[in-house]
Amino acid sequence: MGVPAVVAILAAVFFLLGLGGIFWGRKEEVDYYDAVARRPDAREFMTHFPARPEPGSLKVGGYISLALALVLIKMALVFYLTG
Numbered sequence: 001m002g003v004p005a006v007v008a009i010l011a012a013v014f015f016l017l018g019l020g021g022i023f024w025g026r027k028e029e030v031d032y033y034d035a036v037a038r039r040p041d042a043r044e045f046m047t048h049f050p051a052r053p054e055p056g057s058l059k060v061g062g063y064i065s066l067a068l069a070l071v072l073i074k075m076a077l078v079f080y081l082t083g
Contacts, residue, residue: 004080011072014065021062029055 032055 002079003083004076007072007076007079011069011076014072015069018062018065018069021058021065023062025055025058025062028058
């Protein structure tokens with residue numbers, strides 16, 4: 001297995017992790033706002049209690065992983081074409 005294949009496999013892993021992070025963040029966001037909508041008061045919305053992973057951070061991490069996957073794909077193509 002050559003260097004381009006290893007880099008391509010890493011790109012695929014980061015791509016899948018990125019998609020997973022984005023979809024998980026969207027699910028957390030929907031669950032959070034559904035929980036707020038079902039409550040008689042807005043205490044959970046105002047105090048953020050109980051604590052949950054912020055959906056925004058999951059989505060940002062997903063976008064960073066997708067960007068890293070694109071860089072790795074370009075690296076794999078360069079290695080493949082030059083080597």
